[in-house]
Amino acid sequence: MHAVRLHAFGPAGNLVLEEVEDPLPGPGQVRVAVGAAGVHLLDTALREGFPGPGQRPTVLPTVPGREVAGVVESLGEGVDGAWLGRRVVAHLGFVPGGYAELAVTDVDRLHEIPAALDDARAVAMIGTGRTALGILQFAEPGPSTVAVVPAAAGGVGTLLVQYAKNAGATVVGLAGGPAKTALVRENGADLAVDYTAPSWPGEVRAFLAGRPATVVFDGVGGEVAREAVALLGPGGRHLVFGWSAEGLRDGRGHFVDGVSQSVLGPVMLERAGGLRALELRALTEAATGRLVPSVHRFPLREAAAAHRALETRRTTGKVVLEP
Structure with a gap:
């Protein structure tokens, strides 16, 4: 099979498409013919050698990627034969291997993909979708x-x-540049604002006409987040999540503003009933059309370009590789 491998930590160009041996499913595992693999901002940090929260250092060489969707084409020992040939999606957890034509995972991680979803949108919901619902x-x-x-x-x-x-x-949706703000409007935001314009906080205040914001959903951090927090009224909430929101912390690792709350972690999972419950709910929301994930697609061979685009904020929606 073909897979994207990383032999040395460093820039996106270190991601190389190679021909490697097909992975074999072990007991309780399946092998999936990958139709779509998710790319996460955390992947770019792992590529540079920085382990994510709770993760062990990456062992090289490695095939990155932790979200896959496709068709089950091989079964390990003890797996129910009914899984063979089914369209599935899975989050691989802390086990990499998604940037490939074939991927192996535990059968307990699988969800059957609803007929209304293609592989790329299923991948978007299994990771990004579950995160959004957890935050909410x-x-x-x-x-x-x-x-x-x-x-x-x-x-x-x-x-x-x-x-x-x-x-x-x-x-009120904030985004960088006219193309992104147009997408925000299409998604139904009452106001879509270009945060690269220095006057954007004033534009938001004029639109709200004295109404304070009640919640800021912040996965960005930095100066944009500080300006957004200033829009909150008394009792407003600043919910911080995601890898890139680290820019909001001070040198001691504390959140700068007193109303801030980090919402990812055990408390989120306890409230939701666990990861599988969140994943199932996310897939259901998309299958019914209540939530429509936006997907930015790249061919598998262009994994390096996908990383560069994600790092420089030139993507919209969930970034997905397609073999």
Whole structure:
């Protein structure tokens, strides 16, 4: 099979498409013919040699990627034969191997893909979708909600905008550049603002006409987040999530603003009933059309280009590789 491998930590160009031996499913595992593999911002940090939260250092060479969708084409010992030939999606956890034509995972991680979803959108929901729904447990929006969503054209941001609008909230989406703000408007935001324009906070305040924001969904950090937090009224909530939000912390690792709350981790999973419950709910929301993930597709051979685009914020929605 063909797979993207990393032999040395460093820039995106170190990701190389190679021909390697097919992986073999062990007991309780299946092998999936990959139709789509998810790319996460955390992958770019792992590529440079920085382990993610709770992860061991990456052992090289490695095939990156932790989210796959496709068709089960081989079974390990003890796996029910009914899985053979089924369209499935799985988050591989801390085990890499997704950037490939074939991937192996435990059968317990599989979800059958609803007929209404293609592989790429299923991949978007198994990771990004479950994250969005996990975040929303901490600030369930409603008609009285005024939500500000930085990075509203990203994978999580797109879903947060849609969910909040479905719940009747007033939604302000922030994104960088006219193409991204156009996508934010298409997703239903009441106001889509280009945060690269220095005047954007004033534009938001003029639109809200004295109403304070009640929640900021922040996966970005940095100066954009600081300006967004300043829009909150008394009792407003600043929910921090994601890899890139680290820019909001001070030198001691503390959140700069007193209303901030980090929402990823054990508490999120306990509220949701575990990862599988979140994953199933995410897939169901997409299958019914209540949430429509945005997908930015790259061929598998262009994994390096996908990483570069993600790092420089030139992508929209969930980034996916397709063999």
